[in-house]
Amino acid sequence: xxxxxxxxxxxxxxxxxxxxxxxxxxxxxxxxxxxxxxxxxxxxxxxxxxxxxxxxxxxxxxxxxxxxxxxxxxxxxxxxxxxxxxxxxxxxxxxxxxxxxxxxxxxxxxxxxxxxxxxxxxxxxxxxxxxxxxxxxxxxxxxxxxxxxxxxxxxxxxxxxxxxxxxxxxxxxxxxxxxxxxxxxxxxxxxxxxxxxxxxxxxxxxxxxxxxxxxxxxxxxxxxxxxxxxx
Numbered sequence: 001x002x003x004x005x006x007x008x009x010x011x012x013x014x015x016x017x018x019x020x021x022x023x024x025x026x027x028x029x030x031x032x033x034x035x036x037x038x039x040x041x042x043x044x045x046x047x048x049x050x051x052x053x054x055x056x057x058x059x060x061x062x063x064x065x066x067x068x069x070x071x072x073x074x075x076x077x078x079x080x081x082x083x084x085x086x087x088x089x090x091x092x093x094x095x096x097x098x099x100x101x102x103x104x105x106x107x108x109x110x111x112x113x114x115x116x117x118x119x120x121x122x123x124x125x126x127x128x129x130x131x132x133x134x135x136x137x138x139x140x141x142x143x144x145x146x147x148x149x150x151x152x153x154x155x156x157x158x159x160x161x162x163x164x165x166x167x168x169x170x171x172x173x174x175x176x177x178x179x180x181x182x183x184x185x186x187x188x189x190x191x192x193x194x195x196x197x198x199x200x201x202x203x204x205x206x207x208x209x210x211x212x213x214x215x216x217x218x219x220x221x222x223x224x225x226x227x228x229x230x231x
Contacts, residue, residue, distance in 0.1 A: 015135045016135065016136050016137070016138050016139075016142070017134055018130075020044070021046055021095075022039040022044060022095075023038075024036050025037060025142065027104070028144075028146070028165060028186065032108055032109075032110075032201045033108045033110065033185075033187065035104055035107075035145070037103070038101075038103040038104075040095040040103065041095060042095050042096070042097065042099075042100055043094070043096075044094070044095060044121075045066075046092050047121075047122075047125075048091070048092040048118045049092070049117045050088050051087055052087060052088055052114060053087055053111065054087055054108060054109060054111065054114050055084075055086065055107075056106065056107050056202070057085075057104075057105065057106035057107075057185075058082060058204075059082050059103065059182055059184060059228055060080060060101065060102075061080060061103065061228070062097075062100075062101060062102040063079055063095060063099065063100060063102060064079070064095075064096045064097040065094060065103070066093070066094045068091060068094075069089065069091055070091075076096070080228050082206075092119075104226075106184050106186065113128065113129060115129050145165045147165055147186070151168060151169060152166070152167065153165070153166045154166070161229065162227075162229050162230070163227065163228055164225075165225075166224065166225050166227065167222055167224045168219065168223055168225075169221075169222060170219060171190055171217065171219050171223065172215075174210050174211075175210065175211040175214040177227070177229065178207065178229050179207055179208075180206055180229070181206065181227055181229040182206060182227065183205050184204045184226040185200060185202065185203045186201060186224040186226055188221060188222045189201065189220070189223060190213050190217040190218065191219075192217055193218075197220075199217070
């Protein structure tokens, strides 16, 4: 089967994709990763689906959700929380909180056609990603994160959370942050002396892990991260 990769910058820039369970749109994107913000309505759930090729980093920003992982495991998460979803793992997210749930998903490689729906409450089994008729323009007050053009930190606020998008040459600039800070790798990473990545785009870790890795491994050219921490 021939797979046609979607060009997010052409198809999804400044658009909100409406879903039967809520909506999603891109909040940050580079050549390596696309970060989507999902708004999931109470008692609604995404399809039980997988991405055969994509690695997905999952960050719960607000609310409480039940995440189904594979066919036998269900976990309850409260914000802020994180998960890693490997390629090929079927998963589904249900919002349990009365004020809906807000989720970030960091996907790499970028390809919305890399989707297999197994079960769906809205009759979308085996159907592809949504078409243009399910999209509308983003509003001016919709969340949007920008990667620094050179090096540095862009800061944002979301309810009781502090969010940054950072680009650095030195891994030690990421170390010793507040405990339980969540780090999502958007581009670049940490590598050993043979230039083998030990932390790469789509990976999500917390402060203790990033601090340990930054003491031993180095940045190749640059590393871009998104961080989440409580104010």
